Amino acid sequence: MSDNKGVRRVNEDLARERANCSFDVREITFLLDGGENNTITRKKIEDFTLTDELLSDKVPDECLSPKEKYENAVRKSCLFGKLVKDKLLEFGGLETFGPNSFVLRRIADAFFKEISPLLLHLGMFVPTILGQCTAEQQSEWLPRALSMQVIGTYAQTELGHGTFIRGLETTATYDPETEEFVLHSPTLSSFKWWAGGLGKTVNHCIVVAQLHTKGQCHGTHPFIVQIRDLETHQPLPGIKVGEIGPKLGFNTADNGFLGFDKYRIPRMNMMMKNAQILKDGTYVKLDRHGKMTYGTMVFIRVMVVNEVAFNLAKAATIAVRYSAVRRQSEKKPGEPEPQILDYVTQQHKLFICIATAHALQLTSDWLWRTFSGVVTDIKHGKTDSLPEFHALSSCLKAISTSDAALLIEQCRHSCGGHGYMMSSNLPLIYSFVTATRTYEGDYTVLLLQTARFLIKAWEQAEAGKPLTPTVSYLTKYFKDGRVPWDSTSEGIVNAAYGVAAGKISACVKSIRNRVKTGLSYEDAWDLTTVQLVAAAEAHCRAVICDVYRSEAVRLTEKSSPNVRAVMRQLTTLYLHYWALERIGDLLRYSAVSEEDVVALQQKYEELLALIRPDAVGLVDAFDIRDEILNSTLGAYDGRVYERLMEEALKSPLNAEPVNRSFHMYLKPLMQGKL
Ligand SMILES: CCCCC/C=C\C/C=C\C/C=C\C/C=C\C/C=C/C=C/C(=O)SCCNC(=O)CCNC(=O)[C@H](O)C(C)(C)COP(=O)(O)OP(=O)(O)OC[C@H]1O[C@@H](n2cnc3c(N)ncnc32)[C@H](O)[C@@H]1OP(=O)(O)O
Numbered sequence: 001m002s003d004n005k006g007v008r009r010v011n012e013d014l015a016r017e018r019a020n021c022s023f024d025v026r027e028i029t030f031l032l033d034g035g036e037n038n039t040i041t042r043k044k045i046e047d048f049t050l051t052d053e054l055l056s057d058k059v060p061d062e063c064l065s066p067k068e069k070y071e072n073a074v075r076k077s078c079l080f081g082k083l084v085k086d087k088l089l090e091f092g093g094l095e096t097f098g099p100n101s102f103v104l105r106r107i108a109d110a111f112f113k114e115i116s117p118l119l120l121h122l123g124m125f126v127p128t129i130l131g132q133c134t135a136e137q138q139s140e141w142l143p144r145a146l147s148m149q150v151i152g153t154y155a156q157t158e159l160g161h162g163t164f165i166r167g168l169e170t171t172a173t174y175d176p177e178t179e180e181f182v183l184h185s186p187t188l189s190s191f192k193w194w195a196g197g198l199g200k201t202v203n204h205c206i207v208v209a210q211l212h213t214k215g216q217c218h219g220t221h222p223f224i225v226q227i228r229d230l231e232t233h234q235p236l237p238g239i240k241v242g243e244i245g246p247k248l249g250f251n252t253a254d255n256g257f258l259g260f261d262k263y264r265i266p267r268m269n270m271m272m273k274n275a276q277i278l279k280d281g282t283y284v285k286l287d288r289h290g291k292m293t294y295g296t297m298v299f300i301r302v303m304v305v306n307e308v309a310f311n312l313a314k315a316a317t318i319a320v321r322y323s324a325v326r327r328q329s330e331k332k333p334g335e336p337e338p339q340i341l342d343y344v345t346q347q348h349k350l351f352i353c354i355a356t357a358h359a360l361q362l363t364s365d366w367l368w369r370t371f372s373g374v375v376t377d378i379k380h381g382k383t384d385s386l387p388e389f390h391a392l393s394s395c396l397k398a399i400s401t402s403d404a405a406l407l408i409e410q411c412r413h414s415c416g417g418h419g420y421m422m423s424s425n426l427p428l429i430y431s432f433v434t435a436t437r438t439y440e441g442d443y444t445v446l447l448l449q450t451a452r453f454l455i456k457a458w459e460q461a462e463a464g465k466p467l468t469p470t471v472s473y474l475t476k477y478f479k480d481g482r483v484p485w486d487s488t489s490e491g492i493v494n495a496a497y498g499v500a501a502g503k504i505s506a507c508v509k510s511i512r513n514r515v516k517t518g519l520s521y522e523d524a525w526d527l528t529t530v531q532l533v534a535a536a537e538a539h540c541r542a543v544i545c546d547v548y549r550s551e552a553v554r555l556t557e558k559s560s561p562n563v564r565a566v567m568r569q570l571t572t573l574y575l576h577y578w579a580l581e582r583i584g585d586l587l588r589y590s591a592v593s594e595e596d597v598v599a600l601q602q603k604y605e606e607l608l609a610l611i612r613p614d615a616v617g618l619v620d621a622f623d624i625r626d627e628i629l630n631s632t633l634g635a636y637d638g639r640v641y642e643r644l645m646e647e648a649l650k651s652p653l654n655a656e657p658v659n660r661s662f663h664m665y666l667k668p669l670m671q672g673k674l
């Protein structure tokens with residue numbers, strides 16, 4: 001596949017797809033990056049970071065032992081950290097952690113096929129210092145953390161409790177005599193469990209513990225705790241720390257356990273922005289809202305939406321390019337084998353992945369802007385927007401992670417056997433994304449948090465009180481009766497809100513009927529939770545549909561007609577896909593007729609055909625470099641079979657023609673001498 005100058009040629013099918021694409025790919029890249037200037041900056045950063053030879057592993061990571069994998073990940077993390085420190089800060093100092101942090105995140109994937117043991121340091125330790133420390137504490141910890149003298153993680157979850165934070169058992173008891181806190185793990189179930197980087201890498205961590213002072217418990221609070229010696233890296237006396245062992249994914253993240261035996265830390269190591277302990281042990285609460293110490297979790301939930309959108313874009317790029325290269329079976333006897341992308345069922349599997357990646361990215365951008373507004377409000381002492389934002393970020397985190405994980409697995413299915421190869425990168429992308437459904441708040445638990453807010457909002461609507469923006473639709477659909485059906489995009493979004501309102505109303509009725517039978521409110525709630533999760537899902541789906549549709553229209557106002565057309569096709573496809581997926585709900589809560597359902601299906605199939613010629617262009621527009629995709633099936637040039645063979649030959653088992661186990665076991669077995 002090389003021409004006579006040694007330049008590798010692009011697979012002919014892929015080249016033809018690109019030639020036939022109806023739009024200028026760069027235009028959509030600019031839209032997704034938030035403008036041409038952002039694309040230029042991203043590409044500049046990628047160009048000077050991704051040329052490094054440290055990117056090429058002679059032996060694929062997945063062929064290494066767990067210990068070697070970890071060591072390689074630490075090596076690369078340090079080189080990556082140095083790169084960030086030395087070079088990337090030129091792109092705006094601390095700002096690098098602002099606008100360009102998504103670029104950093106993308107580049108990190110070229111360094112680590114799995115996870116960096118330092119992810120939690122940059123992803124949670126530093127943000128928690130920013131969010132939970134006083135200015136004075138920040139000036140002490142931030143420079144040390146950013147220069148990587150102090151390397152930290154976030155240790156909240158324990159063996160016995162992850163979801164129920166109020167049930168955490170680790171204690172931090174204040175001793176006014178020495179002005180110290182005494183950290184203690186009273187039981188096995190109180191051992192910290194899961195924190196990334198804790199096992200072997202970090203020397204500090206943020207520990208969430210029950211604060212006791214003057215004989216009273218004041219609930220969970222965060223503390224900065226040094227756990228290892230800065231010179232020798234040995235665990236300090238009173239600290240029991242280790243790694244938790246192999247997992248479905250995250251295998252280079254050295255997730256760890258941690259226990260304390262009456263371990264002492266200075267008073268000022270309590271993160272004191274939201275609550276303080278005075279020298280004499282007096283507790284001073286500064287958080288008027290009450291849940292401000294949960295701030296880091298909210299921040300990460302916001303980040304995760306973008307994270308899974310990007311990972312879905314990677315999986316879609318791999319699967320669509322592969323489907324343009326792969327030929328299989330025949331449509332009519334004797335005809336040449338078609339590209340598998342020409343099977344309508346394949347289009348059904350894949351185009352929703354492209355549309356969902358767009359939907360989640362645009363929703364994530366919108367969520368980030370909303371979050372910035374909430375942060376500004378909090379800075380001015382206003383916390384009124386927090387309940388709505390908690391409800392919104394909880395459901396968007398739950399639905400985006402769940403959708404992305406399912407669709408990434410669908411991408412793997414769509415690549416047949418080769419999708420099962422580690423070298424396709426689809427298994428690693430999946431194992432990473434499926435964890436996002438659990439960490440930072442389990443799917444069901446977070447949807448039930450949203451449901452709590454929705455039920456309250458419904459009661460407010462009943463009482464004629466004003467509603468906050470994301471639930472204002474409840475006023476419109478408050479009266480019983482089916483939502484009128486209209487098959488335009490706007491009509492489908494309205495129907496989605498109508499379904500959500502109908503489901504919330506049904507939950508309210510169920511809870512009230514159960515209470516009427518003599519049950520407590522808590523028991524009635526508990527018996528209704530299946531419906532409550534479905535109602536929160538419907539609410540979230542309506543929000544995503546609404547934001548995706550309106551943001552896509554807004555973003556493409558000045559686009560070329562062809563870009564506008566293909567972006568419109570994708571949003572319409574997304575809306576039709578979900579209308580058909582939730583057709584039972586629409587039949588129950590809207591005036592959709594059987595003929596409308598037939599028309600929805602027909603339109604959906606027409607959209608698949610319309611998008612087909614642009615499919616490769618659409619994934620090219622994600623503009624994910626080969627070093628970041630890390631995939632034999634998804635590389636830009638489409639040399640799928642060559643890459644599969646090249647990677648197979650790197651397997652350590654191929655280093656010698658005969659493995660010693662032949663002489664040790666197989667031969668004796670064959671000769672009846674075992
Ligand atoms: C190499 C580096 C590259 C560069 C990297 C740069 C950047 C990368 C950044 C990000 C990358 C993205 C991802 C990677 C990051 C990390 C990876 C992995 C790590 C994972 C870490 C973790 O998982 S940390 C542990 C997280 N744990 C949880 O999420 C626990 C979930 N549980 C809870 O949140 C709560 O316990 C609860 C919400 C379920 C219930 O809380 P509880 O106190 O019991 O409350 P109640 O149910 O009683 O409710 C009381 C009221 O409080 C309201 N409320 C609850 N939470 C909040 C909140 N957060 N904000 C506001 N309000 C809240 C609740 O609604 C109730 O209100 P009402 O009474 O009015 O109804």
Ligand SMILES: Cc1cc2nc3c(=O)[nH]c(=O)nc-3n(C[C@H](O)[C@H](O)[C@H](O)COP(=O)(O)OP(=O)(O)OC[C@H]3O[C@@H](n4cnc5c(N)ncnc54)[C@H](O)[C@@H]3O)c2cc1C
Nearest residue numbers: 154155156157161162163194195196435438439440441444
């Ligand atoms: C890869 C990975 C990395 C992680 N990294 C970190 C880290 O760095 N730091 C850290 O502190 N933690 C970390 N965690 C822990 C993570 O935050 C928790 O696992 C997560 O919050 C879920 O809590 P849990 O494990 O206690 O699950 P559980 O709460 O025990 O959930 C088990 C089941 O019970 C259900 N359930 C629980 N409560 C309720 C309820 N009230 N109503 C209905 N159903 C319920 C859940 O839906 C789920 O089906 C990590 C986890 C993973 C998988």
